[in-house]
Amino acid sequence: xxxxxxxxxxxxxxxxxxxxxxxxxxxxxxxxxxxxxxxxxxxxxxxxxxxxxxxxxxxxxxxxxxxxxxxxxxxxxxxxxxxxxxxxxxxxxxxxxxxxxxxxxxxxxxxxxxxxxxxxxxxxxxxxxxxxxxxxxxxxxxxxxxxxxxxxxxxxxxxxxxxxxxxxxxxxxxxxxxxxxxxxxxxxxxxxxxxxxxxxxxxxxxxxxxxxxxxxxxxxxxxxxxxxxxxxxxxxxxxxxxxxxxxxxxxxxx
Numbered sequence: 001x002x003x004x005x006x007x008x009x010x011x012x013x014x015x016x017x018x019x020x021x022x023x024x025x026x027x028x029x030x031x032x033x034x035x036x037x038x039x040x041x042x043x044x045x046x047x048x049x050x051x052x053x054x055x056x057x058x059x060x061x062x063x064x065x066x067x068x069x070x071x072x073x074x075x076x077x078x079x080x081x082x083x084x085x086x087x088x089x090x091x092x093x094x095x096x097x098x099x100x101x102x103x104x105x106x107x108x109x110x111x112x113x114x115x116x117x118x119x120x121x122x123x124x125x126x127x128x129x130x131x132x133x134x135x136x137x138x139x140x141x142x143x144x145x146x147x148x149x150x151x152x153x154x155x156x157x158x159x160x161x162x163x164x165x166x167x168x169x170x171x172x173x174x175x176x177x178x179x180x181x182x183x184x185x186x187x188x189x190x191x192x193x194x195x196x197x198x199x200x201x202x203x204x205x206x207x208x209x210x211x212x213x214x215x216x217x218x219x220x221x222x223x224x225x226x227x228x229x230x231x232x233x234x235x236x237x238x239x240x241x242x243x244x245x246x247x248x249x250x251x252x253x254x
Contacts, residue, residue: 001082002048003089007040013174014045014093015167016086019065019140021053025151026098029163033171042176045093049086052078067138087143094121095146096170098163100154103236103245104206107162109186110141110148117145119254124173125149125166126182129207130254131233135191136246150234188254189231193247200224200244202235209250217244 005011017026030046048054052061062077071083094117108129109122118141122130125147133139141148149166152159165182172181189207200217210216210226216235217224224244235245 001085001089002051003045004034005043005045006034007043007176009043011043011045011093013042013170013176014047014090014095014146015170016047016049016090016095016097016140018051018054019049019097020059020099021050021055021061022057022059023098023100023154024054025100025154025156025159025163026167027054028160029098029167032160032164033167038177038179040176041178042174044171044176045089047086047089050079050082066140069138069140069143086140090144093144093146094118094174095140095144096121096125096167097140097146097148098166099148099150100152100156100159100163101150101234101236102154102239103202103234104150105152105156105158107149107151107166108207110139110150111146112139112141113145115145118147120173121145121170122147122254123183123185124170124181126169126184127166128184128186130186130188131248132188132190132251133246136194185253188251189233189248190251191233191246191248193230195224195235195244195247196242197224197244198242201237202232202244204232204235206232206235206245208232 065079068079068083151163169181171177172179204216230247
């Protein structure tokens with residue numbers, strides 16, 4: 001884990017990249033911003049988390065770090081030990097956590113703790129959609145106040161540019177940098193179900209409403225039909241081994 005605190009004082013904001021070693025967009029965004037050597041008005045802690053997984057160009061070494069929290073300093077896996085160390089570095093900070101996906105090209109945010117601090121970070125990202133993912137326990141945003149941003153398709157330059165724009169928005173909105181930012185009032189979605197299964201082709205579109213009775217996934221003549229209207233979130237054909245993705249309801253503005 002690589003940790004760098006920029007600016008004077010005790011940071012109240014932390015930026016986390018590469019919980020997954022094969023999702024480089026956040027690391028690229030941080031490196032591009034810090035390469036400009038800007039003057040920070042407020043301190044920020046930057047963390048590149050899973051360096052061993054980055055070196056292996058792999059999602060993880062032993063287990064998914066984003067499912068290893070709170071971890072154990074004497075844990076049996078690399079990620080278990082790393083999760084405990086990372087939470088210690090993030091103590092007291094609001095957190096911006098960068099990810100990328102196989103499901104959707106445009107950035108959106110995930111939150112679990114819906115409180116004022118988390119809402120401020122989510123709005124500061126400038127994204128148009130925020131998903132309450134509290135239905136799915138165990139991720140970093142389950143243990144800290146903050147937002148995880150899915151920046152786009154994994155490994156693409158577009159995801160890196162999206163991450164950089166989000167980072168600059170948050171640094172400007174929180175007063176860490178004297179910079180213009182693009183905050184907003186995003187749409188809020190709330191996950192209520194996970195769609196399990198292996199080998200399905202997802203035939204819908206994320207964040208586009210699926211009506212009751214509509215087919216949204218299929219394989220070898222077998223179809224999955226909606227038993228109620230929902231919005232697909234993080235659904236894809238090849239993003240998961242045992243799951244198609246999540247069903248969500250639209251909950252108004254954040």
